Amino acid sequence: MSDSGNAPATNIIGAGLTGLSAALTLAGQGRKSRLISVQSSERAQSNLAEGGINAALNVSGEMDSVEEHFADTMRAGCYLADPIMVRQLTKAAPQIVQKLQRLGVPFAKEDGRILQRYFGGQKKKRTAFVKSSTGKALMAAMIDAVRQYEVAGLVERYSHHCFERLFIHEDRCLGAQCRDAYTEERKAFPGPVIVAAGGMNGMFFGHTTGTTANTGSVTANLFEQGVVLSNLEFIQYHPTTVSIPGKRLLISEAARGEGGRLMIMRDGRPCYFMEEKYGPDGNRMPRDVISREMALLSEDVFLDLRGLSQAIWERRLPDLRDEIQHYLGMDPAKEPVPVAPGIHYCMGGIRVDEGHRTNRSFLYAAGECACAYHGANRLGGNSLLGAIFGGRCAAESVMKDLAGASKGNGNARRIEASNSNENAGKTRFAQASDDENGMEFLNGAEEIMSLQIAAYSSLSCDEQSIEKKMEEALFSGLSILRNEERLTQAHQTILQLYNRKETLSDELRARLHLAEAMLLSALERKESRGAHTRMDYPETKDAFRAQTCAKWEAGRVGITFEKRAL
Amino acid sequence: MIIRKELIIRRQQKKDAAPYWESFSFETEEVGATVATALTELVREHSIGWECSCLQKKCGACAMVINGVSRLACDTKLVDCKTDAIRLEPLKKFPVVRDLIVDRSAMMERLKELSVWLETDGGSSEKLVERKSEDVGEGKAGRLRLRKESESADEIAYEASKCLQCGLCLEICPNFAVGAAFSGMAAMSPMTRLIVSAPKEQRKQLARDYEKSVYAGCGKSLACREVCPAGINIDRLMSRSNAAAIWGRWN
Numbered sequence: 001m002s003d004s005g006n007a008p009a010t011n012i013i014g015a016g017l018t019g020l021s022a023a024l025t026l027a028g029q030g031r032k033s034r035l036i037s038v039q040s041s042e043r044a045q046s047n048l049a050e051g052g053i054n055a056a057l058n059v060s061g062e063m064d065s066v067e068e069h070f071a072d073t074m075r076a077g078c079y080l081a082d083p084i085m086v087r088q089l090t091k092a093a094p095q096i097v098q099k100l101q102r103l104g105v106p107f108a109k110e111d112g113r114i115l116q117r118y119f120g121g122q123k124k125k126r127t128a129f130v131k132s133s134t135g136k137a138l139m140a141a142m143i144d145a146v147r148q149y150e151v152a153g154l155v156e157r158y159s160h161h162c163f164e165r166l167f168i169h170e171d172r173c174l175g176a177q178c179r180d181a182y183t184e185e186r187k188a189f190p191g192p193v194i195v196a197a198g199g200m201n202g203m204f205f206g207h208t209t210g211t212t213a214n215t216g217s218v219t220a221n222l223f224e225q226g227v228v229l230s231n232l233e234f235i236q237y238h239p240t241t242v243s244i245p246g247k248r249l250l251i252s253e254a255a256r257g258e259g260g261r262l263m264i265m266r267d268g269r270p271c272y273f274m275e276e277k278y279g280p281d282g283n284r285m286p287r288d289v290i291s292r293e294m295a296l297l298s299e300d301v302f303l304d305l306r307g308l309s310q311a312i313w314e315r316r317l318p319d320l321r322d323e324i325q326h327y328l329g330m331d332p333a334k335e336p337v338p339v340a341p342g343i344h345y346c347m348g349g350i351r352v353d354e355g356h357r358t359n360r361s362f363l364y365a366a367g368e369c370a371c372a373y374h375g376a377n378r379l380g381g382n383s384l385l386g387a388i389f390g391g392r393c394a395a396e397s398v399m400k401d402l403a404g405a406s407k408g409n410g411n412a413r414r415i416e417a418s419n420s421n422e423n424a425g426k427t428r429f430a431q432a433s434d435d436e437n438g439m440e441f442l443n444g445a446e447e448i449m450s451l452q453i454a455a456y457s458s459l460s461c462d463e464q465s466i467e468k469k470m471e472e473a474l475f476s477g478l479s480i481l482r483n484e485e486r487l488t489q490a491h492q493t494i495l496q497l498y499n500r501k502e503t504l505s506d507e508l509r510a511r512l513h514l515a516e517a518m519l520l521s522a523l524e525r526k527e528s529r530g531a532h533t534r535m536d537y538p539e540t541k542d543a544f545r546a547q548t549c550a551k552w553e554a555g556r557v558g559i560t561f562e563k564r565a566l
Numbered sequence: 567m568i569i570r571k572e573l574i575i576r577r578q579q580k581k582d583a584a585p586y587w588e589s590f591s592f593e594t595e596e597v598g599a600t601v602a603t604a605l606t607e608l609v610r611e612h613s614i615g616w617e618c619s620c621l622q623k624k625c626g627a628c629a630m631v632i633n634g635v636s637r638l639a640c641d642t643k644l645v646d647c648k649t650d651a652i653r654l655e656p657l658k659k660f661p662v663v664r665d666l667i668v669d670r671s672a673m674m675e676r677l678k679e680l681s682v683w684l685e686t687d688g689g690s691s692e693k694l695v696e697r698k699s700e701d702v703g704e705g706k707a708g709r710l711r712l713r714k715e716s717e718s719a720d721e722i723a724y725e726a727s728k729c730l731q732c733g734l735c736l737e738i739c740p741n742f743a744v745g746a747a748f749s750g751m752a753a754m755s756p757m758t759r760l761i762v763s764a765p766k767e768q769r770k771q772l773a774r775d776y777e778k779s780v781y782a783g784c785g786k787s788l789a790c791r792e793v794c795p796a797g798i799n800i801d802r803l804m805s806r807s808n809a810a811a812i813w814g815r816w817n
Contacts, residue, residue, distance in 0.1 A: 040674065042731040043619040043627045104684045104763040106720035106727070112713050130724055136624065140727035140759065141684075148683040159671065160663075182663045211619040212606070213627070245596055245603040246621045246640075322797075327598075327622075464610040 008191035009034050009156070010398050011176045013163045013218060016044035017135070017384060018196035018367030020142040021391030027149035029399060034189055036158040036178055038213055041143050045198050045211045045368075046387060049135025050252035050320070051119060052127035053100075053388075054381035055093035059113050064124040066090050073382060076121040076286045077347070077375020078530040079545060080231065084354045089373050089382075089389050096388050097128050103141040106130055108316065117316070118257040119380045121286035127381040132252045132320040138384060158189075163218050164456040164506075166193060166225050166363065173363035177453060188453055192362040192402070194394045195222065196387075199346035199368035200232075203515060204478075205471045208343040209241055209250040217459075219349060219369055220510035223517060228359045229550045230371035230562070231348030232514075233522035234531045236378055237480050239290040240303050241342030244327050248342030252320055253380040255305055255332075256283045258312050262290065263336055264299040272304075273297065288377040288531040291341040295480040295533075302336035341480060345383060347374040347531065348521070351549060356394035357401075364397055366390030371547065376530020457505040466497050467508060470515050473497075477519050483536045484523065491519045517550035517557045524548065524559045569594050569644050572651040573604055575614060577665050585662075589651075594644070601652065602628055602640035605666075615665035623795045626732025630666050631655040636737035638795045657737045659744055670733050672744045673752050680749065680775045682756045685768045715817055719762040722806050726762075728796040729755035735790035741783050748783025751790040751800060758803045761810045769816060776811040 010026055012019045015037035026033045037044070056069040069090040074081060097114065101107055107128050108115040116125040130137035149155040160181045167174040167188065175190040197218035201210030223229055239262070240255065241248035256262070261283050262274045274282030274290060283290075294301050313321055313333055324332045350365035352358055352372055358365055366372070367387045374382065459467065470493075477490025498504075498512045525548060527541040528534050546561040570593045578585040590612065592604040605616050605628075619627040621640045628639035633653055644652070660668035735751040736742045742750040757776055764772055784804075791800045809815040 039617060039619055039625075039627055040670075040731070043617075043625040045620075048620055048622070048624055102686045104723060104759060106723035109717065109720065112716065130727075133724070133728070137724060137727045140729070140756070144683040144756065144759070147678055148681075151678050151681070157674075182667075182669065211625065212621060213619040244622065245598050245600055246606055249622060323622075461609070461611060461613055468610075 007031060007402055010395070011036060011189045011191050011193045012196055013176065013193065014196035014198060014367070015041040015157070015159070016196065016198060016367065017046035017139060017142060017387040018391040020146050021388045022194050022196060022366065022395040023146050023149070023155045024142065025392045025395035026398065027152070027154040030154065031399060032154050032156070034156050034158055035146070036161045036163065036176070036189070038160065038162050038181065040159045041139060043211070043213060044139065045214050047136045047139050048209070048211070048250070049384050050132045050250060051254035051257065052117060052129030052134045052381050053097060053138070053384040054119070054122070054126050054379065055097040055128060055385065056090065056126055057094050057097060057114060057116065057128065060116055060125040062124045064126055066093070068124060069093065069126060072122045073373065073379055074375070076377050076379045078377060078540070080375035080529070080547060081373050082354060086373055088354065088393070089386060092389050093385055096385065100138060100141060103145050105137050105141045117254060118284060120253050120256065120284045121379045127257065129254065132254050132317050135384060161187070162458070163197065163221070165221055165454065167452050168225060168360060171360055173360045177456070179456070186453060192364070192398045194398065195350060195363070195365040195369055196367045196391060197369045199349065200514070201343060201346065203471060203511070203518070204343050204475050206246060207248060207475050209238060209248045212246070216514060217507050217511060220514035222350065223514050223550070223552050224510045226360070226552060227363065228351040229349060229517060230351040230547045231521070232518040232550055233478070233525055233548060234347035234376050235343060235478055236287055236345040236347060236531055237291040237341035238344035239287055239294055239341050240339040241344070242328060242337070242339060249327055250344065251303060251324065251337060251339055254317060255303060255320060258316060259308050261304045261307070263302045263304045264297060266299065270304070286377055286379065291480050292533055294341055301339055303339045304336040305332040306334065306336065308333065345378055347371070347376065347378055355397035356390055357397055362401065364394040366394040376532060457507065459505050459507045463505060463508050467511070470494060470497055470512060474515050474518065478522060480533060482522060482532070482534050487519055487523045491516065491523065494519065513552060513557065520557055520559050521548040521550055567595065567597065569599060570650070571604065571644050571647065573608070574651055574653045575665065576655040577614070578662050580664055581662065597645060599644050600640050601632055601642045601644065601654065604644065605639060615663070615667045617667055624730070626730030626795070629657055629732040629734050631657060631737065636734045636793050638732065638734070641795050657733055659737050659742065660733065673731060673733055673736065676749050676753055677756060680753060680757065680779055681771070682753070682760060684760055684763055685765060722762045722803065723759050725799055726755045726759040726803055728798050730796055732795060734793045734795060738789045738793050740787050740789065741785045747779060749779040754780045754807065755798060755803060758807045761807050773811040776807060781808060781812055
């Protein structure tokens, strides 16, 4: 704690599980942070996570191991995730679950030991859970844990604050410009920035299981400021969702983990199509596989939960049953539930290295907004894990980089897209800071930022029709089954909307650029892999075993492919 | 079927501005449409301030007063509103920011004042269990009792963790006012989570805080029971907390 006195506070954008984890990690080392979010933690999308969190605790007598968790995650992601990152994640998982238990998370237990359930894409029981409300229970415990540091003055909350833009000077992030949504006042927050703003579900309003507060605007703004994004074409459709006003309601994968079966009616008889094609574990295939199979069917699909025992309903899924009864007016223990795939998660996002550093020094990203652990398709139960671990990693990198900066050895290692040419910034940074505890960083930042605070226009009422057209174009182009024609058509629509850019707000313009990057990423990946199914390129190609990189440069979107050491 | 409703909204441009009422008409064919559905559509054309996030009563953002009752907008179906005109007002116990947005930070601040967090020793969870086992005695019977207690504690902690911090229980409570000692069910729920998990050293202070900020001020009208959108079993939580914090029966 001795070296923390003068260090600049870290700005964490987003107060969901990732942001809380980052704040907790920094505070645990006596480091200050600002927790900046549009709404309070209780409103974050993390609260909606249901089925559980993966960790190879090996408590079910199945000889589970970290190695198998690693292998399952890599395989489900079709080998696009960085193996170094996935190894770190899966190795840390058991300790993370134990820590959550210490924080009071009431995980399901049997004989005093944590009980785990089956989940998609994994042969072993590896998912620790709190009924079907795991995200909510984790958030309650993490909010409490962070509160302690709020009182100690190490975490300062800025709820109702919207991120607008970064302060960037010569490829170095100096801080964040935010607006207080209650007072409209603009504020400059100097210091390193960890982006923990959630995925891009909001680019598909009404078609997703996420929250309306999650708009994707933070990622869009960063993209316009030169932050490289990766794997934007990989969008997870969760196989079992139902339509409710304004959104898709998730029916947790836990339902299938506990024995639920996917069914269609064929010739007047129930047909369990996943079991027929993939065998007894067919209902627990990874989400991309099931959603693709469902998209190829012409029949309505049902989730048959009639075989679940009374004990399972009472002890493990009472909340899920209540929810289905409330929203669909039917008892899932008695009738099959009509389901369809819905957009649930973005595997792609801000490109980061294994320390969650972006291509700008002192800018980090973690949680769903980062492209990290999930490759071409995410395993259920790995998102809560990735959020907590990613937030922790990013926070640790901040501390290392600030310490490095103070020693003058400039270890702010950054990842480079193949078309970037940013080495000059790196060298400059290495020589710039020679003071203790990142003080040089802070001084420079304040000076520069006072010059740079800028106007930023948010989406306005009269732009809502343009936004709606954008969302529909994206949804049509980036459906489960894709082809060149539909993607090109969607891209043309975006370009037409974008050509009226003189009238657009900063927020909508950035979102259109992001939309374009998503569509171009999908167009350029001329293969099928994981959640990206090209009907015109059905095979998986070795040449595409690489991450798509989207970069905004000289007023246009550039797409390249980056191989990682595998 | 077409649902036609008139939404009469209490508007207020900013904190100190004079409030006024404005009517908007809304129609939809969606049977399940809620007040949140209507507001989502209306803000596409009118700049009405309101907060919204999950649309499935799991986040508490859209708490407001609907036809005089404190509810979540996303949990209020238009077809269930008996009148053709629906009056929307911001929660009255918190300061208005703009239109239907209120500043609920006093609720979170109170949890800070009450030190609502678990004092963990940084040890392993096994240690936590070991410490508890000292309280319940040695041997097989003790371990069995411990297991049962920890399972029931988990059930209570789960129930308590459902709290959305939406503020609806405070709005309807006859005993709650911002700034007063009584903190309402929005504090009782998170405190109960602590009560079932807190290590021995934390209990004394916790009991004192609970008595002062929950037990002493609750007039037992239990109106909160009716409005909680998470359906929290308030009686169950309160019985457990009272037993521990007031009557000293921690296990």
